[in-house]
Amino acid sequence: MPDRDNIIEVRGLRNAFGDQVIHDGLDLDVKRGEILGVVGGSGTGKSVLMRSIIGLQNPEEGEIRVFGESMRDKEEDEATEVRRRWGVLFQGGALFSTLTVAENVQVPLKEFYPDFSKATLDEIARYKIHLSGLPPEAAFKFPSELSGGMKKRAGLARALAMDPDLLFLDEPTAGLDPIGAARFDALTLNLKQTLGLTVFLITHDLDSLYAICDRVAVLADRQVIAVGKIDELLAIDHPWINEYFSGPRGRAAKSGHDRGITKMSVDKPSPDGP
Amino acid sequence: MIEPADFTQDTAEEGGLILRLNGAWTIAGVADADKRLRALGDAVRHIDLSAVEHIDTVGAWIVYRTARDMGADIVGVNANARSLIEAVGGVDSNDSIAPPVISPIIKLIGELGDAVLTAFGTMVQFIAFMGQCVKAIIDLILHPRRFRIHAVVQHFEHAGVRALPIVGMMSFLIGIVIAQQGAVQLRQFGAEVFTVNLVGRLTLRELGVLMTAIMVAGRSGSAFAAQIGTMKITEEVDAMRTIGVVPTEALVIPRIMATVVMMPLLAMYSSIIAMIGGGLLCWIALDIPPATFVQRIREVVPFTDLLVGLVKAPVFGAIIAMAGCFQGMRVEGNSEEVGLKTTAAVVQAIFLVIVLDAFFAVFFTGIGWN
Numbered sequence: 097m098p099d100r101d102n103i104i105e106v107r108g109l110r111n112a113f114g115d116q117v118i119h120d121g122l123d124l125d126v127k128r129g130e131i132l133g134v135v136g137g138s139g140t141g142k143s144v145l146m147r148s149i150i151g152l153q154n155p156e157e158g159e160i161r162v163f164g165e166s167m168r169d170k171e172e173d174e175a176t177e178v179r180r181r182w183g184v185l186f187q188g189g190a191l192f193s194t195l196t197v198a199e200n201v202q203v204p205l206k207e208f209y210p211d212f213s214k215a216t217l218d219e220i221a222r223y224k225i226h227l228s229g230l231p232p233e234a235a236f237k238f239p240s241e242l243s244g245g246m247k248k249r250a251g252l253a254r255a256l257a258m259d260p261d262l263l264f265l266d267e268p269t270a271g272l273d274p275i276g277a278a279r280f281d282a283l284t285l286n287l288k289q290t291l292g293l294t295v296f297l298i299t300h301d302l303d304s305l306y307a308i309c310d311r312v313a314v315l316a317d318r319q320v321i322a323v324g325k326i327d328e329l330l331a332i333d334h335p336w337i338n339e340y341f342s343g344p345r346g347r348a349a350k351s352g353h354d355r356g357i358t359k360m361s362v363d364k365p366s367p368d369g370p
Numbered sequence: 371m372i373e374p375a376d377f378t379q380d381t382a383e384e385g386g387l388i389l390r391l392n393g394a395w396t397i398a399g400v401a402d403a404d405k406r407l408r409a410l411g412d413a414v415r416h417i418d419l420s421a422v423e424h425i426d427t428v429g430a431w432i433v434y435r436t437a438r439d440m441g442a443d444i445v446g447v448n449a450n451a452r453s454l455i456e457a458v459g460g461v462d463s464n465d466s467i468a469p470p471v472i473s474p475i476i477k478l479i480g481e482l483g484d485a486v487l488t489a490f491g492t493m494v495q496f497i498a499f500m501g502q503c504v505k506a507i508i509d510l511i512l513h514p515r516r517f518r519i520h521a522v523v524q525h526f527e528h529a530g531v532r533a534l535p536i537v538g539m540m541s542f543l544i545g546i547v548i549a550q551q552g553a554v555q556l557r558q559f560g561a562e563v564f565t566v567n568l569v570g571r572l573t574l575r576e577l578g579v580l581m582t583a584i585m586v587a588g589r590s591g592s593a594f595a596a597q598i599g600t601m602k603i604t605e606e607v608d609a610m611r612t613i614g615v616v617p618t619e620a621l622v623i624p625r626i627m628a629t630v631v632m633m634p635l636l637a638m639y640s641s642i643i644a645m646i647g648g649g650l651l652c653w654i655a656l657d658i659p660p661a662t663f664v665q666r667i668r669e670v671v672p673f674t675d676l677l678v679g680l681v682k683a684p685v686f687g688a689i690i691a692m693a694g695c696f697q698g699m700r701v702e703g704n705s706e707e708v709g710l711k712t713t714a715a716v717v718q719a720i721f722l723v724i725v726l727d728a729f730f731a732v733f734f735t736g737i738g739w740n
Contacts, residue, residue: 193706198467211401213408216432222467223431223458235467240704259397259426290457291427292450 101128102161103262103294104149109158111144118144120318122158126262131288131295132323133305136315137336142298143187145315146264149296150184151175162262180208182262183255187270189247191239197225197250198235204257220257228253229283245276249283256287262294263287269301281307302341302349314340326350374399375429377407386415389442391422395429407436420446430454499696503626506618518624525628529590533636537585541573541640544581545647548572553656562656566663569648570671578641579633579679580727583686586633587719591694594625595715598698599708607699617699626691633687634680641679674739682730686723693719 104126111118118141126132136142147153149160151167160167165178191200198221205217212220225235228249239247248268255263265284269277281301285308288295299305305312305326313323316336322329330341340346373393380388389407393399417437419425425433434455437444444455472480510517552568598621601607607617645667652658658666697715701707734740 196467196469205397209397209401213401213405215408216401216404218467219431219435220428223427225467227427227457232467236469240706256427259428290453 102126103128103163104296105159105161106145106149107159107161109145109148109160110156111141111148111153112156117318119148119155119158122315122319124313124320124323126294126296127311128294129288129292130310131284131297131308133309133312134296134298134315135300135305135312135340140315141318142315143266146266146296146298150182150264176208180204180258181260182264183258183260184264185248185251185255185266185268187266189239189251191247191250191254193239196236196238197230197242197253198222200239200250200254201225201257204254208258221253224253224256225250227256227287229279245272245280248272248280252283256291259291260293262296265295265297265299267298267300269299269304274303277301277303278307284308302346303352306349306353373423375403377403382415384415386413388416388418389414389436390418390420391433393422394424395422395433396424396426397428400429400432404432407432410436410440414440414442417442417444418446419444419448419451422451425451425454427454427458431458434459495700496692496696499699500692502618503622503692506616506623509616510619510623516619518620521620521624522627525625526632528593529586529625529628530632530636533586533589533632534639536589537582537636537640538643540581540585541578541643542647544577545569545573545644545649546651548577548644549648549651550655553651563658563666565648565652565656566658566666567670569645569652570667571675573641573644573648574671574675575678576727576731578644579637579683579686580723582633582637582640582683583690583723584720586629586636586687587690587693587716587723590625590629591690591719592712592716594691594694595698595701595712596708598622598695599701599711602699602701603703603705603708622692622695622699625695626688629687629691630684631687633690634683637679637683672739674734678730678734678739682727685726689722689726690719693722 102125104124106122106124109119109122109124122145124145134142134145144153148155149162149167151170154169158168162178163181165175167175167178191197192203195203198218201221201224202217205212205220222232222235225232230246230249230253234242234246234250239250242250252265252268268284269280272280281304284295284297287293288308297304297309309326311324312326312329313320314329314334314337315321316334321334322332322337326341329337341350375391375395376393377389377391380390382388393403395403414436417433419433422429430451433444436442438459447455549565549569552565553562556562556564556568598607601621607621610617610620649658649660649663652663653660694715697711697718701711
C-alpha cells in the first residue's frame with residue numbers, strides 16, 4: 097500500500113539510451129509539502145528523471161507513482177486527473193512563442209475548464225502573472241520580447257495556472273544573475289508556503305539548496321545515493337558528495353547561509369492545510 | 371465526495387445580504403458559481419466562508435473580487451484561505467492584459483512602411499554580402515593556402531553527389547511528361563515526330579537547368595541557411611571571428627564554389643535523364659525506336675542549346691548558394707529565426723533564378739542562339 101504522505105514514489109527505475117544506462121534501480125520519494133532539491137553531476141540524468149516522472153520519457157523498468165497513480169505507459173490523453181494537478185517549468189521556460197504571456201497562462205485553463213468566462217480567465221491570468229513576480233505589462237508581451245529571467249517567471253505563471261499541488265522546476269535559477277536567482281528562490285519558497293505546494297527542484301545552485309530545500313536527493317552512479325537534509329548529507333562519506341558540498345563553491349554557499357545572507361524572510365503565515 | 375462550489379443568500383440583520391459559501395471553491399468546480407456571482411446585485415454586505423471545504427487561488431480570487439466589487443467584507447476565513455486571498459489580492463489593478471489596440475489603417479500603413487524599409491535594407495545587405503564574397507575570393511587568390519579544399523569537396527558530396535537520385539528521378543518523370551503532352555498536342559497536326567525536337571531542345575535549354583536549380587535551392591540552399599544560421603545562434607561564427615578566421619572565407623566561399631561547380635554537372639545529368647525519359651515514351655507511345663530518337667536529337671538540337679544550359683547553370687548555382695549563405699548569416703537571436711531565414715533563402719533563390727532565366731532567354735535570343 098503506497099504511503100499517503102508520498103506525492104511521488106519512484107521504485108526500481110531503469111532508463112537507458114542504447115548501451116548507455118542512465119538510471120538503474122533508482123528509488124526516490126517526494127513527501128507532501130516539501131521542496132526536494134535534486135542534484136548530481138552533468139549527465140547523471142536529473143532531467144531524465146523528471147521527464148520519466150512526468151511521462152515524457154518511457155522508462156525501461158520500474159514503477160512511478162504520482163498522487164498514488166501509476167504513470168507507466170500512460171498516453172498523453174490518459175491520467176489527465178494527475179496531469180492537471182502538477183505544473184512543470186522547463187529550463188528555457190518553453191513558452192508557446194505565438195501566444196502572449198497571458199494567453200500562455202490561459203492555455204491549460206481553457207483546455208481543462210472551458211466553462212470560465214473570458215473576464216474570469218483574464219483576471220486569473222492577471223493575478224497568476226502577478227504571483228510570479230512579473231510586471232503587469234508583461235501580460236501582453238510575446239516570449240521573444242522577454243529577458244531570460246522574465247521567461248522563467250512567465251513559465252512559472254503558466255505552471256501555476258491550474259493551481260497545482262505539485263511543481264516541477266528544472267534548473268530555474270540557471271542563467272540568472274545572483275540577485276535574480278535569489279529572488280526566484282524567495283518566490284519559490286513564498287509560493288510553497290502560501291499555496292502549500294510540493295516542489296521537485298532540479299538545480300546546480302548551491303545557494304538554492306541551502307536557502308529553500310527541505311531535503312536534497314543526490315544522483316550519482318545511476319541511483320539516488322543519498323536523500324536528506326544538507327547536514328545529513330555532509331556526514332556521508334562519498335567522493336562526489338564531499339567534493340560537491342565541501343568544494344570552494346559549496347563552502348562559500350554554506351558560510352553565506354550560516355551568516356544568514358541567503359536566508360529569506362517570508363512574512364506570510366504558513367498554511368494550516370485542509 | 372466534495373461538493374462543487376455553491377452559495378446561499380441570507381438577509382443580514384442590519385440590511386443587505388449575507389452570502390454563505392459552501393462546497394469546494396477550487397478551479398475544478400467554481401466556474402458556475404462565478405457566473406452566478408457576477409449576475410448578483412451589489413447588495414451583499416458579508417461573505418461567509420466558514421462552510422467552505424476547500425479553497426485554492428482561483429476560488430480565493432473570485433471571493434476577493436466579489437467582495438471588492440460589492441464592498442462586502444469576508445468573514446469566517448481560516449488562515450489558509452486568508453493567506454491565499456492576501457496573495458491574490460495583492461494585484462488590485464484593472465490593467466488590461468491585452469495589448470493596446472491600434473487602428474487597422476495605421477497598422478496597415480505601418481506594416482507597408484516596414485516592408486518597404488526591410489526590402490530596401492535587405493537589398494543593400496545583399497549587395498554588401500556579394501562585395502564580401504568578392505573580397506574573400508580576391509583574398510583567397512592572393513593567399514591560396516587559406517583556401518579550404520576539404521570543405522569544398524565535402525560540399526561537392528552534399529550538394530552534388532547526394533542530389534543525384536532525386537534530381538534523376540524528377541528529370542526522368544519531367545521528360546516523360548513533356549514527351550507525352552507534346553505528343554498529344556502535336557498529333558492534332560500529324561506532327562508527332564516533332565516531339566523529339568520538343569524534348570531535346572526544351573530539356574537542354576530550359577528545363578534541365580531550371581528544375582535542377584529549384585531542386586538544389588530546396589535541398590542545398592535551405593541546408594546552407596540552416597547550417598550557418600544555427601552556427602550564428604550557437605555563436606560559432608563569432609568564435610571564428612575572434613580566432614581570426616574570416617567566416618565568409620570559411621563558410622560561404624566553399625559552399626558557393628561547390629554549388630557553382632556542381633550545378634552544370636547536375637544540369638547536364640538532369641537533361642540527359644529527361645531525354646532518356648522522353649525517348650522511352652516516344653518508343654512506347656509513338657513507335658520511335660531509341661536509335662532513331664538519338665539520331666533525330668543529333669539532327670535537331672543545335673550545339674548552342676547545350677551551351678545555353680551550361681552557361682546558365684553556374685550562375686544559378688552561385689545565386690542559390692549566395693541566397694542560402696546570406697540568409698544564414700542574417701540569423702540573429704533565437705532558433706525561430708533559423709526557420710524563417712531558411713524559408714526566405716529558398717524563396718529568394720527560386721525567385722532570383724526565374725528572374726535571371728527570363729533575362730537569359732532574351733539575351734541568348736538576342737545573340738542569335740535560338
